[in-house]
Amino acid sequence: MKSEYDAIVVGAGHNGLVSAAYLARAGLTVAVFEKRPIVGGAAITEEIWKGFKISRLSYAYSLFDPQIVRDLQLEKHGLRVxxxxxxxxxxxxxxxxxxxxxxxxxxxxxxxxxxxxxxxxxxxxxxxxxxxxxxxxxxxxxxxxxxxxxxxxxxxxxxxxxxxxxxxxxxxxxxxxxxxxxxxxxxxxxxxxxxxxxxxxxxxxxxxxxxxxxxxxxxxxxxxxxxKGGMGALSDAIAKSAESFGAEIARNAGVSSIDTQDGEVSGIELSDGTTVRAKIVVSNADPKQTFLRLVGRDKLDQNFVKGIEKIKDxxxxxxxxxxxxxxxxxxxxxxxxxxxxxxxxxxxxxxxxxxxxxxxxxxxxxxxxxxxxxxxxxxxxxxxxxxxxxxxxxxxxxxxxxxxxxxxxxxxxxxxxxxxxxxxxxxxxxxxxxxxxxxxxxxxxxxxxxSLPKGNIFHMEITPDQMFFFRPAAGWAQYRMPIKGLYLCGSGTHPGGGVTGAPGYNAAQAVLADAKRDRDLDNSQ
Ligand SMILES: Cc1cc2nc3c(=O)[nH]c(=O)nc-3n(C[C@H](O)[C@H](O)[C@H](O)COP(=O)(O)OP(=O)(O)OC[C@H]3O[C@@H](n4cnc5c(N)ncnc54)[C@H](O)[C@@H]3O)c2cc1C
Incomplete structure (x- = not known):
C-alpha cells in the first residue's frame, strides 16, 4: 500500500466496496481499509465449521440494484443469483x-x-x-x-x-x-x-x-x-471488480482516526499507527462511529454532533x-x-x-x-x-x-x-x-x-423519521459531511440498510461530482 491516494474508503462492507469500485473506475487512486480479515461487512460467507459455508449475517439477496451489477460487471466477477x-x-x-x-x-x-x-x-x-x-x-x-x-x-x-x-x-x-x-x-x-x-x-x-x-x-x-456461494459471493465479486479498476484493499487494517487539517480531511490513521494521506475519505462505518470516534466531537459543529448523537440505533x-x-x-x-x-x-x-x-x-x-x-x-x-x-x-x-x-x-x-x-x-x-x-x-x-452499532443491522433504524432527507441527520443527507472531503457511504445514508449497493453508488457519485466541480473551478482560474 502507498502512503497517499486520491481517495480512501474506511471499511469494506458491500457499500464501501461499491464506492471504491466506482471511484477507481473513474480514474481515482483508491485504497480501502477493512478492519476484519475478510471483506463484505454484513454480506459475508465464512466456513465456520469444516465444509459448512455460512452467510453469517445477511441471508437473502433481494434489493441489490441491477444497474450496479451491470456497471461493475459483477457477473464476470462471479455473481450468480x-x-x-x-x-x-x-x-x-x-x-x-x-x-x-x-x-x-x-x-x-x-x-x-x-x-x-x-x-x-x-x-x-x-x-x-x-x-x-x-x-x-x-x-x-x-x-x-x-x-x-x-x-x-x-x-x-x-x-x-x-x-x-x-x-x-x-x-x-x-x-x-x-x-x-x-x-x-x-x-x-x-x-x-x-x-x-x-x-x-x-x-x-x-x-x-x-x-x-x-x-x-x-x-x-x-x-x-x-x-451461489452465499452472501459473501456478492462482496467478493464487488471487491474483484474494484481491484480490476485499480483499487487496493487492505484487510486486518482497522482505522483508528480520520484526520483533518484546517477544516478539511487529510487522511486516516490505522490502529498500528500508520498514516495514509488523501483529500477524500469515504466512510462505510456507521455515522456515530465515523463522527464521534474517528473524527472526534471536538472537530465538529456541536449542533451536528447532537444530530448524530440522537440517531436511534x-x-x-x-x-x-x-x-x-x-x-x-x-x-x-x-x-x-x-x-x-x-x-x-x-x-x-x-x-x-x-x-x-x-x-x-x-x-x-x-x-x-x-x-x-x-x-x-x-x-x-x-x-x-x-x-x-x-x-x-x-x-x-x-x-x-x-x-x-x-x-x-x-x-x-x-x-x-x-x-x-x-x-x-x-x-x-x-x-x-x-x-x-x-x-x-x-x-x-x-x-x-x-462494528454494527448496538447490533443494529441497518446501522440505524429504518423508520420514516430516519429515512430520505433525515438520514443520517436532518440537513446532512447528501453524503457530504461538515468537513470538506469527508463523505458517508454506508447504510446510515439514503436509501438505508439492506444489501442494495445504493448508498455506496450514491456517495461515489457525490464524490465524483465534487471532484469535477473542483477541476472545472481550477481550469477556469
Ligand atoms: C443479521 C443480519 C441479517 C441481515 N439480513 C439481510 C438480508 O437478508 N438481506 C438484506 O438485503 N440485508 C440484510 N441485512 C442488512 C444488510 O446486511 C446491511 O444493511 C448491509 O450489509 C450493510 O452494508 P454496509 O456496507 O452499509 O455496511 P457494513 O456491512 O456494516 O460494512 C461496514 C464495514 O466497515 C468495517 N469497519 C467498521 N469500522 C471500521 C474501522 N474503524 N476501520 C476499518 N473498517 C471498519 C466493518 O468491519 C465492515 O466491513 C442483514 C444484516 C444483519 C446484521
Missing amino acids: VSTDPDLFVPFPERKHIFIWEDAKKTAQGFEKFSSKDAKSYPKYLEFWKGISELLGPMMLSPPPSLEDFTSVFASPETLEGLKVLMFSSVSDLLDEYFESDYVKAAICPRGLIGTMVGPKSPGSAYVLGHHVIGGSSGETGIWGYL QGCVVKLNAALEELPDYKALPGKDLGLQHKGITSIGPSMDYCEKAFDDAKYGKPSEHPFLRIVYHSANDPDLAPSGKHTMSIFAQYFPYNLKEGNWDERKEEVGDSIIDTLSEYAPNIKRAVMQREVLTPFDMEREF
Whole structure:
C-alpha cells in the first residue's frame, strides 16, 4: 500500500466496496481499509465449521440494484443469483401452511382455504406496493429528494393516501385494510418488522414493510433470491471488480482516526499507527462511529454532533447459524427430504398478535420469550455450501434488545439460542437432534465483531423519521459531511440498510461530482 491516494474508503462492507469500485473506475487512486480479515461487512460467507459455508449475517439477496451489477460487471466477477419459488413458507401450529409464490395468482389460490376475500384482495395489495415502488423506485439510486420533491410525487388524492400509509401507518393498519384472515396477515406481517424495534402496531412499521418490498433481485417487487456461494459471493465479486479498476484493499487494517487539517480531511490513521494521506475519505462505518470516534466531537459543529448523537440505533436481532445433520421435518408439511418447504424463507410467527407480544418483551428490555423467526437453509439451493447430505441453517430471530434489563449478552446468549431452537422445534420436532453445531450472534456480538452499532443491522433504524432527507441527520443527507472531503457511504445514508449497493453508488457519485466541480473551478482560474 502507498502512503497517499486520491481517495480512501474506511471499511469494506458491500457499500464501501461499491464506492471504491466506482471511484477507481473513474480514474481515482483508491485504497480501502477493512478492519476484519475478510471483506463484505454484513454480506459475508465464512466456513465456520469444516465444509459448512455460512452467510453469517445477511441471508437473502433481494434489493441489490441491477444497474450496479451491470456497471461493475459483477457477473464476470462471479455473481450468480439463484431465485427460488416459493419465496416463503409459513407453517402454523394447527398443521396448516401458506406458501408465497412468485406467481401472485398461485399465492392467492393458497389464500382461498383461509379466506376468499383475502384471495381477492391480494392482487390489490400487490398493486398498492407496485404504485409506491413506481414512485419511490427512481429515488433509490440517486441522492435523497428534498422534502418538497418527495411530497410532490404524491400529489394526486390516490397517491396522497399512499404517503399517509408509508409515513404514518402501522403494518397492522395496512394489513387489516386488505385482509381478514389472521393466517394471511401472519404470513405478510414480519417483513414490516425486520431488524427494527417496532411491532406490527407501531406507526411507521408500514414503511419498514415497504423498504423490503420495493425492488427485488428478479426485477419483480418483493421477490427474494440467494447467491451461489452465499452472501459473501456478492462482496467478493464487488471487491474483484474494484481491484480490476485499480483499487487496493487492505484487510486486518482497522482505522483508528480520520484526520483533518484546517477544516478539511487529510487522511486516516490505522490502529498500528500508520498514516495514509488523501483529500477524500469515504466512510462505510456507521455515522456515530465515523463522527464521534474517528473524527472526534471536538472537530465538529456541536449542533451536528447532537444530530448524530440522537440517531436511534438499538439493535434487536439475534442470528443463529447452524450445521444440520438433516433438514427440518415440519408438522405442517412433513418430510425430511428436500422439498418446497425448505427452498425459500421459512417464517415462524403464527399471528400479528404473536409478533406484537414478542415486541412487548423487548420494549421492557427482555429477550422475546416467543420470538418470530425467519429461517433459510442455503444448502437447499446451493449444495456446495455443506458436505454431501448435510445442510446449513440460518435463523434471523427477533426481538432481542441490545440493552438488556437483566444480565448481559455474553451470559445470556446460549439461553437465548436454546429458546430459538425450542421455538422452531415446536414446528419441526427433529431440529434439536439435527443441529450438529451452532453459533449465536447477539446484538452485542454484532457490535463487537462486525462494528454494527448496538447490533443494529441497518446501522440505524429504518423508520420514516430516519429515512430520505433525515438520514443520517436532518440537513446532512447528501453524503457530504461538515468537513470538506469527508463523505458517508454506508447504510446510515439514503436509501438505508439492506444489501442494495445504493448508498455506496450514491456517495461515489457525490464524490465524483465534487471532484469535477473542483477541476472545472481550477481550469477556469
Ligand atoms: C443479521 C443480519 C441479517 C441481515 N439480513 C439481510 C438480508 O437478508 N438481506 C438484506 O438485503 N440485508 C440484510 N441485512 C442488512 C444488510 O446486511 C446491511 O444493511 C448491509 O450489509 C450493510 O452494508 P454496509 O456496507 O452499509 O455496511 P457494513 O456491512 O456494516 O460494512 C461496514 C464495514 O466497515 C468495517 N469497519 C467498521 N469500522 C471500521 C474501522 N474503524 N476501520 C476499518 N473498517 C471498519 C466493518 O468491519 C465492515 O466491513 C442483514 C444484516 C444483519 C446484521
